[in-house]
Amino acid sequence: MASQSFILRFCLICLSILFTRCSASNSTQINTFTCSSKTPSSCKALLYQHNGFQKDEIASLYSVDISEIKQISYPNRQDNLVTVDCSCKNVGGTVGYFYDTVYRLKPNDTFYNVSNQLFSGQVWQVAAEDTNLTAGLDLKIHLLCGCVEKDSQVMVTYTVQAHDTVSSIANLLSAQVDEIENLNPYLAQNPSYIDIGWLLYVPMEKDGIPPPKKGDKDLTEYQNFQY
Ligand SMILES: *[C@@H]1O[C@H](CO)[C@@H](O)[C@H](O)[C@H]1NC(C)=O
Ligand SMILES: *[C@@H]1O[C@H](CO)[C@@H](O)[C@H](O)[C@H]1NC(C)=O
Numbered sequence: 001m002a003s004q005s006f007i008l009r010f011c012l013i014c015l016s017i018l019f020t021r022c023s024a025s026n027s028t029q030i031n032t033f034t035c036s037s038k039t040p041s042s043c044k045a046l047l048y049q050h051n052g053f054q055k056d057e058i059a060s061l062y063s064v065d066i067s068e069i070k071q072i073s074y075p076n077r078q079d080n081l082v083t084v085d086c087s088c089k090n091v092g093g094t095v096g097y098f099y100d101t102v103y104r105l106k107p108n109d110t111f112y113n114v115s116n117q118l119f120s121g122q123v124w125q126v127a128a129e130d131t132n133l134t135a136g137l138d139l140k141i142h143l144l145c146g147c148v149e150k151d152s153q154v155m156v157t158y159t160v161q162a163h164d165t166v167s168s169i170a171n172l173l174s175a176q177v178d179e180i181e182n183l184n185p186y187l188a189q190n191p192s193y194i195d196i197g198w199l200l201y202v203p204m205e206k207d208g209i210p211p212p213k214k215g216d217k218d219l220t221e222y223q224n225f226q227y
C-alpha cells in the first residue's frame with residue numbers, strides 16, 4: 001500500500017511539472033498591473049522601449065515630449081526608457097494601470113505586429129476595439145504600466161528579450177530580484193523561468209542599489225541607472 005501511494009504521488013508530481021512546463025513555454029504572459037488601495041491612482045511610470053527607434057520617433061509614437069525619453073546604451077544597440085503618465089482606469093472591462101496613446105493604422109497592420117514592432121509588446125488587447133484594422137483608422141493603444149507604493153521607486157514595464165534572466169533585468173534596472181518575483185505572479189511557480197515576450201513589472205530604485213561585487217562587464221555602463 002505504502003509503495004502504491006508513493007508511486008501515485010510521484011506520478012502526480014511528474015504530471016504537474018509537465019503541465020506547468022508546457023503551459024509556461026506556450027503562453028505569452030502579459031498581465032495588467034492591478035490597482036490597490038495602497039498604490040496611487042496615478043503616477044509617473046517608465047516603459048522600456050527596445051524596438052531600435054530614434055528619440056523623435058518614440059516621442060511621436062508614445063505622444064510624449066522628447067525630454068521624457070532616456071537612452072540606455074549597449075555595445076551594439078540602444079534602448080530607451082519612456083516616462084509616461086500612468087493611471088488606474090477601466091479599459092474594456094479590465095481595471096488596471098494604463099497609459100493611452102493613438103496609432104494611425106497602415107496597410108496590413110495586425111494587432112501583434114503593431115504591439116511587438118512599435119511598442120515593445122506592451123499593448124493591452126481589447127477585443128471590442130481591435131477588430132477593425134483598416135488602414136487610416138486610429139487604433140487606441142493602451143500601454144501597460146504600474147504605480148508603486150514607495151516614493152523611492154518607479155515602476156518599469158519591461159518585456160523579456162533573448163538571453164535575459166531575472167537577475168540581469170534586476171541589474172539593468174536597479175531593482176531587487178525578490179521584489180520582481182513578488183510583483184509578477186507567474187514567476188512564483190518557477191522564479192528562474194522566463195520567456196521572450198513576457199511582460200514584467202520591475203520596481204526600479206530611483207537612487208540605484210549598491211552594485212554587485214563582481215559586475216558583468218557589459219552591465220557596468222547601465223548599472224545603477226538613475227531615474
Ligand atoms: C499553444 O500555442 C499554439 C499557437 O499559438 C496554440 O494553437 C495552441 O492552442 C496552444 N496550446 C495550448 C495548450 O495552450
Ligand atoms: C498588403 O497585403 C497584400 C496582400 O497580401 C499585398 O498585395 C500588399 O502589397 C500589402 N501591402 C503592403 C503595404 O504591405
Ligand SMILES: *[C@@H]1O[C@H](CO)[C@@H](O)[C@H](O)[C@H]1NC(C)=O
Nearest residue numbers: 107108109110113114117118
Ligand atoms: C505589419 O506587417 C505587415 C505585413 O508584413 C506590414 O505591411 C506592416 O507594415 C507591419 N506593421 C508594423 C507596424 O510593423
Ligand SMILES: *[C@@H]1O[C@H](CO)[C@@H](O)[C@H](O)[C@H]1NC(C)=O
Nearest residue numbers: 131132133134135136137138
Ligand atoms: C472598418 O472601418 C471602415 C472605415 O470606417 C469601414 O469602411 C469598414 O466597413 C469597417 N470594417 C469592418 C469589418 O467593420
